[in-house]
Amino acid sequence: MRDPRISFRSREFAAVLAFLIPGAGHFYQGRRLKSGIYFTGILFLFYAGMVLGDWQPVYSQTVQSTRAGNFQMQAGEVPFVSQPSIGFGAQVLVGLPALPAIVQSSRFASDPGMVNSLQSELVSPFVGAFRSGEVFVPVTGELSIKPARLGAGEGRFVGTTQHGEPVSVEIAGSVSLGRKVFGSPNRDIVVSGLTGIEVGGVRPYQLVGSVSRPFADWYQAPRDTVELDRLHGKLSHSFDIACVFTWIAGLLNLMAIWDAYDGPAYGYGDEDPEEEESDADPKSGSE
């Protein structure tokens, strides 16, 4: 039974607020201490999980292409199988902090897939390799290219090989970029038209690797199992613990929503059962 001493105001509205922001429903009801505890406790757990998991434990679905090869570098028309993330069912209960995943899911579905032309200037750290046939020479550095005619790109790559040898090469050729919206901070790229360079006894003609993807395009976006494998490889058990933190934060907010809607299970805990019985006895006696 709801305790009459608690002011619930509009219980439905409080429950919606409690869902959107942990503790907001209680703040609206004037239950400030509870509001503070829910807000701090639940959001601490959620964001501790996000930090532990490199801001990537929240995603609404995993995808799997129906064709072999790199998912990022496939056209948008290639059908894929998507599987909803069960953990997201718990994470979404945190409210606003987990809702970008739904927006990203919709953006992902309308993404045209691999981009075969460069539309704007690209300046980004690059991790990958020079390619010459079946020979790959790993390199890291800075890639700087701008659009040229017919969707091609021109610019320069400056970096070092895995042996510390500095390399610098002019680029004037085709550019293929991985899909724009995808749940990985690394966007795959293939750049052709390398000229005037010889590394490790070979003359590479292609740069194959990844550049950085803007935060707004990967945060909480759907990803494939390859990306999940990469995350596990990089973060090991931290990624699993991060997921658990965010799941539990969502489930705890369910308790907060319930409390905002229907009050605490045991009220103030100051009810005296003996007193109630003694009140009831004379009544029944008089009847």
Added chain:
Amino acid sequence: MPSLVYAVPLAAVISLVYCTSRYEMPSRIFKVPGPCL
């Protein structure tokens, strides 16, 4: 030992939020006049 780094805050937050949701806060009790006060 390192597992405690994760287990302690997790257990603390779960306990705090669970207990908070079971009872109304004591601060409210003191604001409400009643025979027990």
